[in-house]
Amino acid sequence: MIEDRRPRLMTIDEAARYLRIHKSTVYRLSKGGRLPASKVGNKWRFRKDVIDQWLSENENNGLK
Template identity: 50%
Template sequence: MPNDDIMTTKELADYLRIAEKTAYRFASEGKVPGFKVGSAWRFRKGEIDRWIAQQEQEGKQK
């Protein structure tokens, strides 16, 4: 995703290799960082990468 810093729910799902429905649920529940444009969720790739790193660190602490 060279210049496209913003991802759709489908792109997020592909990126995380999860179902699109799961990505939408995670966003709705505030489990992943995102924002709404109208009624559609959008995600900044940099924030998602930081969230992944944070999840990895929390997993190591358990």
């Protein structure tokens, strides 16, 4: 079996579920540049590996 090595991309709904925060909070953090995200067309996309790294780096800072 061939393993897919592409980074895992999440939609805004998936990112909100993964982070266990409201979708509007994900939008706000993304628009403000506080949550690493990319826009593909008019849709936000989130790389799971980048989100995991961001969580590790910010685990003591909290979200405001």
